[in-house]
Amino acid sequence: MQAGYEIYVDVWFLTGFIMDAIALWAAGRLLRQPAPLRRVFLGSLAGTGGSMFLFFQMHDYMLYQLAVYLFLNPCMVWLCFHAGKKVQAKDFLRQLAASYLSMFLLGGFLGWVLPREAGGLSSLFCLAGAVAAVEAAEKLFVHIGRQKATLCDLMLVTREGNVQAKGFFDTGNLLVDPLVNRPVHIVRKSLLWGHIQKEGLPLRLIPFHSLGEPCGMIEAVTLEGMYILRDNRPVYLDKPVFGIAEEKLFQDDRCDVILNGKSMEI
Numbered sequence: 001m002q003a004g005y006e007i008y009v010d011v012w013f014l015t016g017f018i019m020d021a022i023a024l025w026a027a028g029r030l031l032r033q034p035a036p037l038r039r040v041f042l043g044s045l046a047g048t049g050g051s052m053f054l055f056f057q058m059h060d061y062m063l064y065q066l067a068v069y070l071f072l073n074p075c076m077v078w079l080c081f082h083a084g085k086k087v088q089a090k091d092f093l094r095q096l097a098a099s100y101l102s103m104f105l106l107g108g109f110l111g112w113v114l115p116r117e118a119g120g121l122s123s124l125f126c127l128a129g130a131v132a133a134v135e136a137a138e139k140l141f142v143h144i145g146r147q148k149a150t151l152c153d154l155m156l157v158t159r160e161g162n163v164q165a166k167g168f169f170d171t172g173n174l175l176v177d178p179l180v181n182r183p184v185h186i187v188r189k190s191l192l193w194g195h196i197q198k199e200g201l202p203l204r205l206i207p208f209h210s211l212g213e214p215c216g217m218i219e220a221v222t223l224e225g226m227y228i229l230r231d232n233r234p235v236y237l238d239k240p241v242f243g244i245a246e247e248k249l250f251q252d253d254r255c256d257v258i259l260n261g262k263s264m265e266i
Contacts, residue, residue, distance in 0.1 A: 009052070012052065013048055013049075013052060016047075016048035016051065016052070017044050017045065017048040018044075019103070019106060020043070020044035020047045020048055020076065021040050021041060021044040022102070022106060023099055023102040023103045023106060024040045024043050024044060024076070024077070024080045024099060024102075025040050026098075026102035026106070027077075027095055027098035027099040027101075027102050028040075028080075028081070028095075030098050030101070030102065031094060031095060031098050033081070033091075033095070035080050035081050039079065039080045039081070040080055042079050042080070043076045043077065043078075043079040043080030043081075044076070044080075046075065046076055046079050047072060047073065047075075047076035050072045050075070050076075051068050051072055054067050054068065054072065073096070073099070073100070074092075074096055076099075077092070077095050077096050077099050078092065080095075081095050150168055150169045150170075151166065151167070151168055151169075151254065151255065152166075152167045152169070152228055152229055152230050152259075153165075153166065153167070153229040154166065154167040154226060154227065154228060154229070154256075154257055155226070155227040155229070155234075156187075156192070156223055156225075156226050156240075156242075156257075157223060157224040157225040157226060157227070158195050158199060158201070158223055158224060159199050159201070159224060160195075160198070160199055161195070163191065163192065163195065165187075165191060165255075165256040165257050166254065166255045166256050166257070167185075167228065167255055167256070167257045167258075167259045168254065168255035168257070168258055168259060169259050169261070170258045170259065170260075170261060172261065173185075173186060173258055173259070173260050173261050174260065174261050174262065175206070175208050175243065175260065177206055177220060177241045178206070178207075179204070179206075180222070180239075180241065182239070182240070182241045183241070183260035183261075183262045184206060184218075184220060184241045184242070184243050184260060185226075185240060185241065185242050185243070185257055185258065185259050185260050186242070186243045186245045186249065186257065186258040187242040187243070187244060187245065187256065187257045187258075188245065188247065188249075188250050188256045188257070189244050189245060189246055189247065190247065191256045191257075192221070192242065192244065193244070196221055196244075201221050201222075201223075202221070203219045203220065203221055203244070204219070204220055204221075205217040205218070205219060205220070206218050206219075206220045206241075206243060208243075218243040218244065218245070219243070219244040220241055220242060220243045220244065221241075221242055221244065222239055222240070222241050222242075223239070223240055223242060224239070225237060225238050225239065225240065226240040228259070242257070245258075
C-alpha cells in the first residue's frame with residue numbers, strides 16, 4: 001500500500017522563498033558584501049520557483065537533488081550577487097559556500113527549535129531566532145576578521161641582520177618623533193636589546209603622554225628599515241623609529257611590536 005502525501009504549494013513556496021531570501025541575505029552579511037534587496041528577492045524567487053518546477057517535472061529524486069545543488073542554487077547566487085556584472089570565480093565560490101553555510105545553519109536551527117505541529121506565531125518566533133543566530137555569527141566573523149587584520153608579520157632590518165617579529169596595528173598609538181618627524185613604533189625590549197648593544201645603536205629619549213602617565217620619556221632607536229607583510233605583499237618602511245618598552249606593556253605573546261596607527265594608511 002502506497003502512502004499518499006498532500007502538498008500545499010502556497011505554503012511550500014512561501015517557506016522556500018523566505019528561507020532562500022534569509023540565506024542569501026545572511027551570506028552577504030557574513031562576507032560583508034550585502035546585495036540589494038531586489039537582487040535577494042530575485043534570486044530567492046528564481047531558486048524557489050525553479051526547485052518547485054523541477055520537483056514536479058523530475059521523477060528521480062536523486063537527479064532532482066543534484067540539479068538543485070549543482071545548477072539551481074549556483075544560478076540563484078549568481079542572480080543575487082553577479083547579475084549584469086563580471087563574475088570573479090573566487091568571489092562566486094565564496095558567496096556560494098557562504099550561502100550553503102547559511103542554509104545549513106538556518107535549516108539546522110529551525111529543525112532544532114521548531115516544535116512539531118507549530119502554529120504560525122511559533123514559526124515566526126523561531127524564524128526570528130534563526131535570523132538572530134545569523135546576526136551573532138556575522139558579528140563573530142567580523143570580530144575574527146578585525147583581529148586578523150590588525151596582526152601581521154614583520155621583519156626588522158638592522159645594520160648586521162634581520163629580526164622576525166609579530167606586529168599589532170594600534171590606532172591609539174600616534175606617537176611621533178619630534179626630531180625626525182617620523183611615527184614611533186613600540187617594540188618589546190627583549191627583542192632588540194641584544195642587537196642594540198652588539199651593534200652599538202645610538203639611543204635617544206622621546207617625550208610621550210598617555211592615560212596612565214601624563215608626561216614621560218621613552219628610549220628610542222632608529223633601524224635601517226622594516227618590512228610589513230600584509231595580504232602577501234611586503235611594504236617597506238625606511239629608517240623606522242622604535243620606542244623601547246618593558247615586557248609589562250606586552251600582556252600576551254600575540255605581538256612583539258605595536259605599530260603606529262599611521263602605518264595602517266599604507
